[in-house]
Amino acid sequence: MTIHQPIRSLEDAIARCQAQGMRVSKQRRFILELLWQAGEHLSAREIYNRLNAQGKDIGHTSVYQNLDALSNNQIIECLERADGRLYGNMSDSHSHMNCLDTNQILDIHVTLPDALIQDIEARVGVKITDYRVDFYGHVHPQSPATPETERAPTE
Numbered sequence: 001m002t003i004h005q006p007i008r009s010l011e012d013a014i015a016r017c018q019a020q021g022m023r024v025s026k027q028r029r030f031i032l033e034l035l036w037q038a039g040e041h042l043s044a045r046e047i048y049n050r051l052n053a054q055g056k057d058i059g060h061t062s063v064y065q066n067l068d069a070l071s072n073n074q075i076i077e078c079l080e081r082a083d084g085r086l087y088g089n090m091s092d093s094h095s096h097m098n099c100l101d102t103n104q105i106l107d108i109h110v111t112l113p114d115a116l117i118q119d120i121e122a123r124v125g126v127k128i129t130d131y132r133v134d135f136y137g138h139v140h141p142q143s144p145a146t147p148e149t150e151r152a153p154t155e
């Protein structure tokens, strides 16, 4: 089994396609570019709409087929949701912050404390090799995400 390095950029994603013998067609590249630009989880329909809004020449069927091929080869992420599939640029293990107000799903890398991992392992008798955490919540009332520009310059 080949141990792959995580895909961390559009270039990595294209290189991985090539390493796996996948042809990097113009359409396939459009989809990868969009997912890496957007950094969001998008449905096939949204991907199709955005590419066409950008004037990219890609058909509906091509979008679906390429998303299938890319997710089956673990180049991109495919999330199964009750209302359909969503695709994201991050294919390695990561966690999600699900915002209940905006329905946004943000990718985050979370490292759980060793003590917690060991406690879970002891409880269930399974050696943990990987994990993904789904967080759910509302927009924080005192959101620290103040835009940089609103902060007083530090001098």
Ligand SMILES: [Zn+2]
Residues within 6 Å of the ligand: 041, 077, 088, 090, 094, 095, 096, 106, 107
């Ligand atoms: Zn994700």
